[in-house]
Amino acid sequence: MTTIKQHKAKIKVPAGDKALTIFCYSFVIIFAILCLVPFILGLSASFTAEVALAKNGYQFWPSEFSTAAYELLFKTSQIFDSYKVSIFVTVVGTALSLLATTLLAYPLSTGKLKYAGKLNFFIYFTMLFTGGLVPTYMLVSRYLGMKDSIWVLIIPILINPWNMFLLRNFFSSIPGSLAESARIDGANDITIMFRIILPVSTPALATIGLFYALAYWNNWFQALMYIDKSELKPLQAIIIEMLRNADFMKQMAGQMGVQSTQIPSITSKMATAMVTIGPIVLVYPFVQKYFTSGIMVGSVKG
Amino acid sequence: MKNPIKKLLAATMTAAMALTMTACGASSSASTASAAGSTAAAKPKETTLKVYMFNQPENFDKVLDKFYAETADTLNIKLDFIFSDASTHREKIPLMMSNQEDADLVFDAYWMNLATLQGQGAYASLNEYFNNDEYAGLKSAFSDSYLKQVTDEDGNIFAIPFTQAAEDIPVIYIRKDLREKYGMEPITSNDQLQEYYDNVMADIKAGTLDMTAAIGVSGTRAFYYLDLDIYDKRAENIYVIDSTCFGVGMEMEAAISDDGKTVLGVGTLGDPDEAFADFPAPYNTNTRNTRVVDSLTKWGSYAQADAQTETDAKTNLFFTGKVASIEGNISNYTDMEKAITDIGGELECYVYTDLMRNEEQIVTRPQTAWNFLCVPIQSKKKDQAMQFINWLFESQDNHDLFELGIEGEDWKAVGTDAYESLTPANKYSFPGYEMTWNPNFIRTNNSLPEEAKSIVMYQNDPATYLDCTISGFTFDANTTPELKTAIAAVQSIQSEYQPILMLGLKGNSDAAKATLDEYYTKAKAAGLDVIRDATKTQLQAFLDRTNS
Amino acid sequence: MSTKQATLNQRAIQQKKHGFLTEINKNGMLYLIMVPGLLFFLIFSYIPMGGLVMAFQDFNIIKGIFGSDFFGLGNFKFLFADGTRETVLRVVGNTLWLNFLFIVFSTIFSVALAIMFNEVRNKHAKRITQTLSILPYFVSWAVIALLLEAFLKADGGLLSTTLANMGINISFYSDPSPWQLILVIMKVWQGAGYGAIVYIATVTGIDPGIYEAAEIDGASRWQKIIHITIPILRPTIVLMTLFSVGRIFYGDFGMIYGLVQDNSLLFSAADVIDTYVYRMLRQLHNYGMSTAVGLIQSVCGFVFVYAANKLARKYEPDSAIF
Structure with a gap:
């Protein structure tokens, strides 16, 4: 196994490589700035007084500082309840999803199963064809009785076929020789999976785990459909409800016989957006730790 | 959350218990029905009603607590209100209905799912509760003529309507401070309004006024009624039938004979004048076409650029001082005034419909209420649900508790028909149009300026309104597959052209004419006439039924 | 164990009995750990897929999927x-x-x-x-x-x-x-x-x-x-x-x-x-x-x-x- 340090201790860098490095640095930095700028504009807007925002437009620093939007947001304890729900769902959901996905992806990756092709198709087919809202709602709500349970935010979206196939491909890129040598030592499939394959797959598991975590954090649809109790509503559901309400009211004004004047202002939309992004962004740097060069030993064939 | 397994278990247990309890409830409901009016009866068993609405109220719990304290011995009803957002509500209620889910009172309206759900039999008949002496509150609040609009062809009352008056007077809100700056008298005509807009636009152009436009528009309503003669037409028995209860482009105008027995003709936007030939003069030409081509084009040139993608609500544009005027309803006056005062301006409104400005009588629409509560057929607690609504209208005090909050804390009574708003830290607010509005239980906000107050008094006076010949008629979009197909197809075309037409084409009437022609050709090919014929047939059937 | 057999039987319908049993004998463990995942797809994807019949129904909310009238390609x-x-x-x-x-x-x-x-x-x-x-x-x-x-x-x-x-x-x-x-x-x-x-x-x-x-x-x-x-x-x-x-x-x-x-x-x-x-x-x-x-x-x-x-x-x- 080679370490990064040795890799670095190379002889001098050719000119072409230098140019490439400079290009890469600038491209990545520019892209990062492009991603950051709107975020800063939004953050600044969320701390600006509504009238000042309308007058002066978006600026990098609030033209007239105000916390009104956040005060409105934190007026009730709802946001705190919702944070708790979101964190629980993200943590527990990601763990369960990773487990279920791995148990499915590993056997399919071994290339040993006679029925692997059929099973792959069985799973892929669900990505294309869905029954739609009515039968799903009936199943989850009536037959499984999961309405108003925190598990409805996890179980019905437990395995994402997309992630399953990604993980399958990760696993199958691990050279078969690793498993073979263990098999000669008498290990069975399960032992091989836990002892040999998973330990060298941390980057892959971290990636898929991250995808699941982001998906759980961002999911609002389950909550809007199946959760009535406000103390079980995750953060995104609260935000989406607000935005959707505003949109609907705008559209329906005149058809309702009442025109709502309580449509959330731009500043409060921005404030909610900032609150939702919140902690999940911090997950990424944490996961990056696992993206370490060389861990997936000889992951490349040939 | 500490112990999710425990929670799951608890949830399953509750579900199982609820099942057994509802089974019992079904058999005992008959015996509790008579308890509605009499306080002498023994304390009824506690029931919990599930009520589905949208728009979270503020500080609702204190009102619920007061309600529980007052009615523990009489009703003993607990209320489980579920508030989602409007579009989730619209999406979820049909799912819940198809699933026979537990729900006792559900908000619905024609702009939600009422037509579809009622048409498919999702809502229970409420006949036994209205005009029944045991339900005195309901009797005093809902007259027979008021209930006509929620009675289906078999005579079943399928919803409880909520409205204060038949109209919420449409007005144009303007800035009094600006008007005075221009040395103008209070606006009393469309010409003066235009002058005001011209002044604003000139100032914007000169750079002396920091605004983006004279009128702020968003959504499709824009300045819809401006220069439209729908109120005058009603007096001539010409009514607007909205085949979708949604947009404004697919509205059909139907003329009814003077004896109220025959449909003379049905015309719509884009039709040649011949379609209106049988309409009474002077409405025997297509005035909608002229309005789109001339009038909307004229007003459109005062609206902000990019009006079609305006991401902000027009009220917010007005509140932040970006525009000098918006179209709205009189019921928003208080909110508007507060917001405009906050930015250092002064509010004023102009009633742009001649009939209403002159405070003349108006014929109502076929439907006077916009908003309703319904009892789903699967509800096992229909009696208790209606007992609660009955309680709400049993006295002004009961009603005011839910509409305005706690007396002395959230509001103060001024006489018997007005109130003054108080501002405690935990101020109560509730979307009254979803449950409490009723013509017989109105309290007017005493802080309204004279100008607005007189408009509101006129609006809320029952004598303002004349009954409509086709009162209670609603269009059923689901009668035949052909009709459904036609509506979907025409709607796709309409949704493309309507915003362009309704938001005005910035002073270019030739372009407006060309766009209108394009729309009409496509809409006609897609089945506009199917909708027209269905409107005529359904309306004629309605007339035959009511006249027999 | 019986659930597993049932699930696997379904998949093996066209397979020769002999081939199927050999396969299970060889890789039974691998198939077994897949059962929860496959059940997930069966329950949450395949069962609701039956709802696709609604595309051919004049769907009525109260009659539901089982009671609504068929409608051809309407x-x-x-x-x-x-x-x-x-x-x-x-x-x-x-x-x-x-x-x-x-x-x-x-x-x-x-x-x-x-x-x-x-x-x-x-x-x-x-x-x-x-x-x-x-x-x-x-x-x-x-x-x-x-x-x-x-x-x-x-x-x-x-x-x-x-x-x-x-x-x-x-x-x-x-x-x-x-x-x-x-x-x-x-x-x-x-x-x-x-x-x-x-x-x-x-x-x-x-x-x-x-x-x-x-x-x-x-x-x-x-x-x-x-x-x-x-x-x-x-x-x-x-x-x-x-x-x-x-x-x-x-x-x-x-x-x-x-x-x-x-x-x-x-x-x-x-x-x-x-x-x-x-x-x-x-x-x-x-x-x-x-x-x-x-x-x-x-x-x-x-x-x-x-x-x-x-x-x-x-x-x-x-x-x-x-």
Whole structure:
């Protein structure tokens, strides 16, 4: 196994490589700035007084500082309840999803199963064809009785076929020789999976785990459909409800016989957006730790 | 959350218990029905009603607590209100209905799912509760003529309507401070309004006024009624039938004979004048076409650029001082005034419909209420649900508790028909149009300026309104597959052209004419006439039924 | 154990009994651990799929799926109504074209970002830029629309004012021509950083030994990217593309409706199947019709992905889906 340090201790860098490095640095930095700028504009807007925002437009620093939007947001304890729900769902959901996905992806990756092709198709087919809202709602709500349970935010979206196939491909890129040598030592499939394959797959598991975590954090649809109790509503559901309400009211004004004047202002939309992004962004740097060069030993064939 | 397994278990247990309890409830409901009016009866068993609405109220719990304290011995009803957002509500209620889910009172309206759900039999008949002496509150609040609009062809009352008056007077809100700056008298005509807009636009152009436009528009309503003669037409028995209860482009105008027995003709936007030939003069030409081509084009040139993608609500544009005027309803006056005062301006409104400005009588629409509560057929607690609504209208005090909050804390009574708003830290607010509005239980906000107050008094006076010949008629979009197909197809075309037409084409009437022609050709090919014929047939059937 | 047998029996219906038993005997453990996952798909995907019959029903909310009347192809008619043909062709064309652009540009940018992140050796720079690059993924389209408006709106938009000062007058919200470009840019901006994650994991996992061997042969960094990194990423790229092809008939409703809304002036460039159908049915709220549209989209996507998968099997067998 080679370490990064040795890799670095190379002889001098050719000119072409230098140019490439400079290009890469600038491209990545520019892209990062492009991603950051709107975020800063939004953050600044969320701390600006509504009238000042309308007058002066978006600026990098609030033209007239105000916390009104956040005060409105934190007026009730709802946001705190919702944070708790979101964190629980993200943590527990990601763990369960990773487990279920791995148990499915590993056997399919071994290339040993006679029925692997059929099973792959069985799973892929669900990505294309869905029954739609009515039968799903009936199943989850009536037959499984999961309405108003925190598990409805996890179980019905437990395995994402997309992630399953990604993980399958990760696993199958691990050279078969690793498993073979263990098999000669008498290990069975399960032992091989836990002892040999998973330990060298941390980057892959971290990636898929991250995808699941982001998906759980961002999911609002389950909550809007199946959760009535406000103390079980995750953060995104609260935000989406607000935005959707505003949109609907705008559209329906005149058809309702009442025109709502309580449509959330731009500043409060921005404030909610900032609150939702919140902690999940911090997950990424944490996961990056696992993206370490060389861990997936000889992951490349040939 | 500490112990999710425990929670799951608890949830399953509750579900199982609820099942057994509802089974019992079904058999005992008959015996509790008579308890509605009499306080002498023994304390009824506690029931919990599930009520589905949208728009979270503020500080609702204190009102619920007061309600529980007052009615523990009489009703003993607990209320489980579920508030989602409007579009989730619209999406979820049909799912819940198809699933026979537990729900006792559900908000619905024609702009939600009422037509579809009622048409498919999702809502229970409420006949036994209205005009029944045991339900005195309901009797005093809902007259027979008021209930006509929620009675289906078999005579079943399928919803409880909520409205204060038949109209919420449409007005144009303007800035009094600006008007005075221009040395103008209070606006009393469309010409003066235009002058005001011209002044604003000139100032914007000169750079002396920091605004983006004279009128702020968003959504499709824009300045819809401006220069439209729908109120005058009603007096001539010409009514607007909205085949979708949604947009404004697919509205059909139907003329009814003077004896109220025959449909003379049905015309719509884009039709040649011949379609209106049988309409009474002077409405025997297509005035909608002229309005789109001339009038909307004229007003459109005062609206902000990019009006079609305006991401902000027009009220917010007005509140932040970006525009000098918006179209709205009189019921928003208080909110508007507060917001405009906050930015250092002064509010004023102009009633742009001649009939209403002159405070003349108006014929109502076929439907006077916009908003309703319904009892789903699967509800096992229909009696208790209606007992609660009955309680709400049993006295002004009961009603005011839910509409305005706690007396002395959230509001103060001024006489018997007005109130003054108080501002405690935990101020109560509730979307009254979803449950409490009723013509017989109105309290007017005493802080309204004279100008607005007189408009509101006129609006809320029952004598303002004349009954409509086709009162209670609603269009059923689901009668035949052909009709459904036609509506979907025409709607796709309409949704493309309507915003362009309704938001005005910035002073270019030739372009407006060309766009209108394009729309009409496509809409006609897609089945506009199917909708027209269905409107005529359904309306004629309605007339035959009511006249027999 | 009996559940497992039952599930497996189903799958093996055409298999010879003998072959099936041998297979179970050999790999029983592997099949066993798949049972929870397969059950998940059976319950949450296949059972509701029965609801697709609604596409052929005059669906009644109270009668439900089991009680509603059959209706033939009636629910499909509204898509082919006279007078809408032109529009339907336009939205189908837009959907395919926009999705094609999205697939191509998102892939290019995600892969490029992943490779470049890898070239960034400074640990802090790497961590910060990577984290920032996924920020846009968390902002809902409704909020992005607000920010986009600040750049593009006719009065006072940052970009439109700058362009106007340079003598270029574009009224972004009434001129459809730049919108496909705008949508592609927004898509790349919002999703490239997130899309790169999957490639980053692979790139960083590459054994440094391979690079060193190449270096000894005198390969430049550019050559290493071309000859080592990209070939390693290829199976993942193909797999990701195959997934996208399956959904090529589905427009990105959240994004397009969020950014374009009901602005019909832009429809010629930005209207896709999903936004079109949404507008058609938003009043009718007809489940039969919306199921019918979804069914057509799925079947067409299935045909496309089936063909694409065939190609993949031939040229990149590792990443064929099935």
